[in-house]
Amino acid sequence: MTTQNAINWPVKYLPGTGDNFVSNEVIVKDLRAASVWRYLVDTGSWESYYDNVADIAFPDGDGPVLRDGVRFRFATFGRPPLDARVVEFQVPAEGLPGRLSWTARQGGRPEERLDVLHAWLVEDLPGDRVRVLTQESQIGEPAAALALVTPNPMLNGHQAWLDGLVRAAAGR
Template sequence: MVTQKTTENTTTQNAIHWPEKYLPGTGDDFVSNEVIVRGATAAAVWHYLTDPSTWESYYDNVADISFPQGGGPELRDGLRFSFGTFGFPPLDAHVVEFQAPADGVPGRLSWTAKQDGAPEERLDVLHAWLVEDLTGGRVRVLTQETQIGRPAAELARQTPNPMLNGHQAWLDGLVAAASK
């Protein structure tokens, strides 16, 4: 794990934990979006990020959120849920990393999401989030996603990249909600 170390001249920031299968650059599409802002806290961001019942209030590219095996509405380690995004039918998602932010410890959330079917329909995703308070009353929110499958390759070929822009809209909405 990379830790944040601040000295007079340098800062090393935390990074996403990547399972080998989803390493950036090894799939069919990868995007990385990040914001660092004042006026929000990691705890406030975490609330809106880990409660999918709030997502549609600040992000218009998500729908049909459900918890087929029960649980929810808040995400937790091992929870299964589903949601639609980017025009795909609801994807089956599974939380694989969940660590709430704490003093000096970044919040970490990641889930896999899959769509089965014919080869041209199959999609396998890891979407990861890192939320951390920084010095000076700032918060950093990093989200990265690796996608594997033909639908991902099709998204990656589009200009502008819809996943890159969609995730930026998610970040912007998330930070705005957490800043209220």
């Protein structure tokens, strides 16, 4: 039996306690975590495999490669840019999953405010397989409204991101 790792959740964003939560996962053969990680942390490649992200910027002059503590901005789901900061960063290594999480916020009037934690886990599995898990927990009125839409745009959008990431890492 193989035990798979889980996302590390700060209490504030614990799934099921906010206004919207989605989880997307793939397990793919003949691909390694290091290959996926390269495309995941390089925001300069995001728009080449995911069409729901734009206007990526680094206000402190960092980037385009993410690392622990980096602040960045990006637009997604047709919303104004979100202010984000990497809060967990662990490069995948033998026996250790890659972990990447960022918080992202949008201010404004109460009906515009959004506070999210988007987390990624990338791990090698036995049998030359890789598992990529992405989950997001959202707090705010826009998140609550999004959770009522069927099909859920965030669930579908994140699946497109995940699928594009895997295709890019596999060289397709």
